[in-house]
Amino acid sequence: MRTDQRKKRKTRKTTKTQGKQPAYRPKKRRRTANKRPPARQRQKKRRRKKRGFAKTLLTIIVILLLLGISGFVLWYFSFEKLNLEDYVSVSYSGYDTEGTAALSLLETEENIPFLKDVEIRLLSENGSLQNGDSLDIHFIYDNASAKEQKLRIESDQCQIEVTGLPEGKELSTEDLFRDVRIVYEGTAPELSVTLVNDSADPFLKTVAYEITDGKTYYDIGDSFIVKASFSRECAVENEYIVASSENACTKEYCVEGSDRYIREASELSPELIQTLDETASSLFGDATEYGLRIFSEANLMPIWVNGKTTFVWSSPRLISAYLNVLKPEYFGTVKSHNNDVKLVYTATLSQADGVACKAEVVVQFNNILKKSDGTYDLSLDSGRIIAASFKNSHIRDLVNDTYNEEYQSQKLDL
Numbered sequence: 320m321r322t323d324q325r326k327k328r329k330t331r332k333t334t335k336t337q338g339k340q341p342a343y344r345p346k347k348r349r350r351t352a353n354k355r356p357p358a359r360q361r362q363k364k365r366r367r368k369k370r371g372f373a374k375t376l377l378t379i380i381v382i383l384l385l386l387g388i389s390g391f392v393l394w395y396f397s398f399e400k401l402n403l404e405d406y407v408s409v410s411y412s413g414y415d416t417e418g419t420a421a422l423s424l425l426e427t428e429e430n431i432p433f434l435k436d437v438e439i440r441l442l443s444e445n446g447s448l449q450n451g452d453s454l455d456i457h458f459i460y461d462n463a464s465a466k467e468q469k470l471r472i473e474s475d476q477c478q479i480e481v482t483g484l485p486e487g488k489e490l491s492t493e494d495l496f497r498d499v500r501i502v503y504e505g506t507a508p509e510l511s512v513t514l515v516n517d518s519a520d521p522f523l524k525t526v527a528y529e530i531t532d533g534k535t536y537y538d539i540g541d542s543f544i545v546k547a548s549f550s551r552e553c554a555v556e557n558e559y560i561v562a563s564s565e566n567a568c569t570k571e572y573c574v575e576g577s578d579r580y581i582r583e584a585s586e587l588s589p590e591l592i593q594t595l596d597e598t599a600s601s602l603f604g605d606a607t608e609y610g611l612r613i614f615s616e617a618n619l620m621p622i623w624v625n626g627k628t629t630f631v632w633s634s635p636r637l638i639s640a641y642l643n644v645l646k647p648e649y650f651g652t653v654k655s656h657n658n659d660v661k662l663v664y665t666a667t668l669s670q671a672d673g674v675a676c677k678a679e680v681v682v683q684f685n686n687i688l689k690k691s692d693g694t695y696d697l698s699l700d701s702g703r704i705i706a707a708s709f710k711n712s713h714i715r716d717l718v719n720d721t722y723n724e725e726y727q728s729q730k731l732d733l
Contacts (some may be wrong), residue, residue: 398469398470398471399469399471400473401433401471401473402474403424403460403472403473404473404474406424407422407424407425407477407479408423408424408425409422409479410423411481411483411484412555412556413446413448413558414484414486414487414555414560415449415484415485416447416448416487417446417447417448417555418446418447418448418450418481419445419446419555420448420454420481422439422441423439424437432468433465433468433470436460436461437458437460438459438460439456439459440456440458440459441454441455441456442456442457448484450481450483451480451481451482452480452481453479453480453481454478454479455476456476456479457476458472458477459475460472460475485558488559488560490560490561495547495570496528496547497518497523498516498517498518499514499516499528499545499570500516500517501514502514502515506577506580507539507574507577507579507580508536508537508538508579508580508650509650509651509657510536510537510538510574510577511536511537512533512537512543514530514545516528521557522549522553522554525549525553526547526548527548527549528545528548529545529546529548530543530544530545530546531543531544531545535651536647536650537574538574538579539575540574540575541574542571542573543571543572544570544571545569545571547568548568578691578696579688579691580644580657580658580686580687581644581658581687581695582644582658583729584642584730584731587642587660587687591695592731595640595660595662595684595697596637598684598699599635599637599662599664599702600664602703603704605630605632606630606632606668606707607627609630609668609678609680609704609707610630610670613668613676613707614630614670614676616709617676617709619674620674622670628670629670630669630670631669631670632667632668632680633667633669634666635665635666635680636665636666637662637664637733638663638665638679639662639663639730640660640662640663640731640733641661641663641728641730642658642687642731643660643661643718643726643727643729644657646726646727652725654725655685656686657686658686659684659686659687659726660684660687661681661682661683661717661718662681662682663681663714664679664680664681664682665677665679665680666679666707676709677709678707679709679711679714680704681706681707681718682702683703684697684698684701685698686698686701705717
């Protein structure tokens with residue numbers, strides 16, 4: 320029943336509505352594009368715009384970046400790579416623990432314009448290198464020049480290991496002086512000494528030798544010290560190890576192997592004096608040079624035959640002999656001889672009519688030598704009569720060099 324009643328009511332309502340106009344109700348307006356949207360929608364719209372701009376900007380940046388990278392790659396690979404280490408040339412001098420490195424850059428045809436202006440520097444300590452050390456090398460060059468020549472320098476520094484230094488050679492004092500030649504000039508005791516370096520060794524020929532505390536003249540048996548002066552750098556360069564002590568660079572020499580003037584009367588043996596006597600005796604013959612003066616001293620009258628005197632010597636007899644030596648303070652002065660032997664004779668001076676007198680005659684031999692081989696040179700060809708007198712006092716003064724202070728006289732034991 321209730322269900323039927325509900326249906327009847329509903330039907331009546333529908334019939335009533337269809338017979339009348341419904342009441343006016345305003346319709347809801349739809350949003351149009353001109354109406355301002357809410358704030359949230361505006362924010363979303365702004366975000367979308369920003370994202371779009373960002374995507375566009377990012378695209379542009381990527382494109383520019385790719386273009387830049389492509390350009391850089393093309394530019395980068397348009398340069399020729401240059402590794403300066405490949406052009407380093409190292410030469411060594413000296414020996415292990417005392418090595419010295421010399422650096423240079425090898426020049427090639429394609430890189431000469433650039434390499435000739437590159438400066439190479441060794442940063443490591445030089446001069447005491449040993450095998451296994453590391454050389455720190457730095458290059459200084461012009462970047463603008465490298466770019467201009469389309470060169471890309473890999474690095475401005477490098478390291479190179481020291482190799483190939485030899486062991487040093489010990490040089491003893493004897494080795495240091497082995498090629499020194501002693502040259503004597505003159506005759507002892509008036510010898511002058513000269514040092515000559517005959518070495519062909521690259522180092523030894525640079526060594527300077529000098530006599531320390533030298534003197535002007537030397538005699539047999541004198542000694543002198545020779546000092547060697549040299550460049551230690553040159554020694555190391557030629558791989559020599561030389562003692563640094565000054566005493567180790569000196570050597571003592573003794574004067575020997577030279578002829579010597581007789582300086583002592585004891586050096587003239589009786590046999591030598593006899594040889595002098597035999598030669599001197601042969602000089603007695605014509606006495607013209609001394610006859611007139613001696614006859615005058617003896618108050619005798621000379622005669623002339625064909626306008627000439629007829630004085631002759633005869634019967635010479637050796638009565639004394641003297642060795643006269645030049646005093647050391649007069650060595651090197653302009654003198655005729657270093658020593659002489661004066662033989663004093665008594666001889667008969669006579670003329671053609673038989674008148675005669677006794678006189679003393681002096682025969683002199685100059686520069687009697689003892690040679691380096693032990694033999695004697697008596698200079699027999701220098702013998703000559705230098706004086707004759709009736710008065711013994713004249714002869715005595717002569718043989719004692721009373722008038723010649725440069726010489727010292729020694730009487731020989733006959």
